[in-house]
Amino acid sequence: MKVIVPVKRVVDYNVKVRVKPDNTGVDLSNVKMSVNPFCEIGIEEAVRLKEAGVAEEVIAVSVGSTACQEQLRTCLALGADRAILVETEADAQPLGIARALVAVQEREQAGMVIFGKQSIDGDNSQTGQMFAALTGMPQATFASEITIADGKAQVLREIDGGMQTISVSLPAVVTTDLRLNEPRYASLPNIMKAKKKPLDVLTPDELGVDMAPTVEVLKVEAPAERAAGIKVESVEQLVDKLKNEAKVIL
Amino acid sequence: MSILVIAEHDNNDNKSATLVTIAAAQAIGGDIDVLVAGSGVDGVASQVAAVPGVNKVLVADNAAYEHQLAEN
Numbered sequence: 001m002k003v004i005v006p007v008k009r010v011v012d013y014n015v016k017v018r019v020k021p022d023n024t025g026v027d028l029s030n031v032k033m034s035v036n037p038f039c040e041i042g043i044e045e046a047v048r049l050k051e052a053g054v055a056e057e058v059i060a061v062s063v064g065s066t067a068c069q070e071q072l073r074t075c076l077a078l079g080a081d082r083a084i085l086v087e088t089e090a091d092a093q094p095l096g097i098a099r100a101l102v103a104v105q106e107r108e109q110a111g112m113v114i115f116g117k118q119s120i121d122g123d124n125s126q127t128g129q130m131f132a133a134l135t136g137m138p139q140a141t142f143a144s145e146i147t148i149a150d151g152k153a154q155v156l157r158e159i160d161g162g163m164q165t166i167s168v169s170l171p172a173v174v175t176t177d178l179r180l181n182e183p184r185y186a187s188l189p190n191i192m193k194a195k196k197k198p199l200d201v202l203t204p205d206e207l208g209v210d211m212a213p214t215v216e217v218l219k220v221e222a223p224a225e226r227a228a229g230i231k232v233e234s235v236e237q238l239v240d241k242l243k244n245e246a247k248v249i250l
Numbered sequence: 251m252s253i254l255v256i257a258e259h260d261n262n263d264n265k266s267a268t269l270v271t272i273a274a275a276q277a278i279g280g281d282i283d284v285l286v287a288g289s290g291v292d293g294v295a296s297q298v299a300a301v302p303g304v305n306k307v308l309v310a311d312n313a314a315y316e317h318q319l320a321e322n
Contacts, residue, residue: 129320138321139320139321141320161260164317166317166319244286
């Protein structure tokens with residue numbers, strides 16, 4: 001079974017993001033970029049499936065600019081066998097990305113596609129679900145445990161009121177939650193080996209995919225700053241403020 | 251423009267998220283229909299019907315919808 005893991009290049013989770021002064025987006029100049037942590041969990045899970053003998057090949061796929069090759073190399077160092085970049089300089093949005101991935105899936109015919117549940121920059125949590133809808137594959141979202149047997153995957157999902165176990169027939173789409181696994185660190189020999197692993201570059205035109213943006217971002221704003229606290233002089237003043245300003249007691 | 255709201259419920263009770271969504275739909279304006287899909291959802295349907303501003307409640311009551319999976 002082949003496993004495809006789509007990965008996204010995002011601002012590293014340790015970086016304090018800054019909004020551009022003209023509010024058109026997040027300032028990405030000279031900012032450290034990484035593999036989206038949820039996608040990294042997806043890579044780790046796919047590599048573990050390979051190590052367990054369930055999967056034969058792990059393919060990392062990214063949709064975006066040339067710079068995404070850096071993140072794909074990271075995935076190769078973590079244990080993916082080969083990588084595919086669908087290169088586009090245009091603004092890639094969930095629907096466009098899902099369409100490009102569908103075209104890749106049609107070529108590769110993978111038995112499982114493991115997405116991260118969401119990216120830490122867009123926070124949409126849409127691409128996996130859209131991909132499942134476009135391909136008609138069953139989806140098991142927010143997985144925290146995957147067991148594969150007899151052409152089916154049993155997936156433990158994290159839902160509002162607790163946990164839900166569902167069984168989906170393969171090929172299936174899985175999106176990873178935080179507790180699925182803890183990704184490994186890439187070892188130096190593996191980083192060196194990753195440089196020799198194949199990385200194919202495709203374009204949306206080659207795949208025959210329309211990636212035109214469907215959503216327009218009007219404005220990006222930083223969260224409102226929290227006002228400074230004050231010291232109250234007396235208990236009466238505190239009670240007065242709780243009653244009239246904070247309205248927490250009636 | 252008419253708006254379809256999909257009710258969030260646990261087959262017994264309507265969840266507050268549905269009310270939030272209906273309020274948002276009201277802010278946009280237009281006819282608001284609510285779809286209640288589940289199993290044994292008569293109670294939920296009548297709760298939703300009682301919400302002011304709802305034009306029509308559509309009920310899909312079948313055992314297949316009990317767990318409300320994305321596929322169905």
